[in-house]
Amino acid sequence: MKKQPLLDYINKHIDLTVEEKAFLTSKVKYRKYLKGQYIVQQGDVCKYECFVISGCTKTFFVDEQGQEHIVMFAIEDWWASDMGSYITQTPADFNVQCIENTEFIMFSYDDIEDLYREIPKLERFFRLIIERAFVASQKRLVRNFSLSAKDRYLYFKNQYPKIEQRIPQYMIASYLGITKEFLSKIKGQLLLE
Amino acid sequence: MKKQPLLDYINKHIDLTVEEKAFLTSKVKYRKYLKGQYIVQQGDVCKYECFVISGCTKTFFVDEQGQEHIVMFAIEDWWASDMGSYITQTPADFNVQCIENTEFIMFSYDDIEDLYREIPKLERFFRLIIERAFVASQKRLVRNFSLSAKDRYLYFKNQYPKIEQRIPQYMIASYLGITKEFLSKIKGQLLLE
DNA sequence: CAATAAAGTTAAACTAGATTAACATTATTT
C-alpha cells in the first residue's frame, strides 16, 4: 500500500493500533507530483504538511533582488512544507517545488486537529519530529557562522552524499549560501589537494 | 507564587485543570542564578529545559579558533537549553550562561516523561512551542543568507528593542555573525544617514 | 543528429566584512 512508508516511519517513534492506523490513513492523502510542480508558493497559505515517499523537493524563497535561496531539500522520509505558513495559516515565505517526480503523503491543515483528537499520540510524534528539525536548524545556523564555504561544502557532501548526487551543483551552492561560481572554484581546489 | 509566570504562559496554549497545575508545579523546580553562572556547558549533557521568569541568558559556542558565537538570547517567557543535548542526552554543543541574574523554572529530563504521562496535553504544548521555535530558526537562517550585516542589525533592533537595550554591543555583533568593530562601523554609518 | 537549453568552469575586477592595533569611554572595584 502506498501509505505504508509513512506508517513504517511513524512506527519508529510511536506505536499505533490497527484502528489508529486505519483512521490515520483515511485522513491523509497520497499524491504524485511531476518534476517542476509546486507544492507551496510564496504568498499562498500552506495547506499541507507533506511526507516524501519518493522523489525530491527544494524549499526556497526569492529575495527582493530576485535571487533564489534554497532553505532545504527533502528526500524520502523527510517533510516538506512551509511550517510557518502552515501553523499560522498566513501567506508562505517559501516555495516548495519538486525537483524530481515526487510522491507524498499529505496532512491537511483541515484534518490535522481531528487526527490529534482521535490519536493523541500523534502530538508526541510530531513533537519528536519537530524537536529534531529544530535542532538540525540550529546546528546549521552555527555551521553557517563558524565554517568557511569550503568546510560547509565538505560537511554537506559528507552528511548528505545521496542528496549531493542527485541535485544540480548550482542548487547546492544556493543551499550553502554561496554562488555557483565560487562552489565551482572550491571543487577545483579540492581536486588539486 | 514563583511558578505562576509559567502557568500563565502555558495557559496561553492549553488549559490545565487545578490538579494538573498542582502536579506540574510539583515536578518542576524554581531556581535563581547569578550573572555569569552557567546553566549548561559545552561538553556536558543538558539535564534541563529552562523557562526564564526574569533575567537574560545567552546561548553560545566556542569554535576551534576559540571564537565565541552567540546562537540566541533568552529573556522573560523564553526557553533556554541545548535542546539537541537534552533530547538525545549527549554532550552539549552549546553553553548557556546568565548575562543577568536570572530566575528559571526548570524541567528535568528525568521528570519530563512522568509529566507527559500524567498530563498528555503537555505533548501538545511543547509541540506548539517547538513549532514556533523551528519556524523562527528557519527565518533567521534565511535572513542570514539574504540580508547584509546592516539589514540584519536593523531587523534585530526593530524586532527585539528590549533585548538590544540590555545587552552589550559586542554580544549583539556575535549574534549577528559579525565582529564588534564592524557593528560599530554600521552604527556610525546609521547616525550619519 | 542538429539545435537549443541547462548546467558547469574560468578568470579578472570588485566589495562586504575581517583583522590588527591603537585609542576612548564607561563601569566596577578598592
Added chain:
DNA sequence: AAATAATGTTAATCTAGTTTAACTTTATTG
C-alpha cells in the same frame, strides 16, 4: 577618587566570497 577592567571606536590593511562575462560541457528536445 584612583585604578582597573569591560566595552566601544576608528582607521589602515587584508581576504573570502561576489560580480561580470565569456566560454565549455552535458542534457533535452524537435
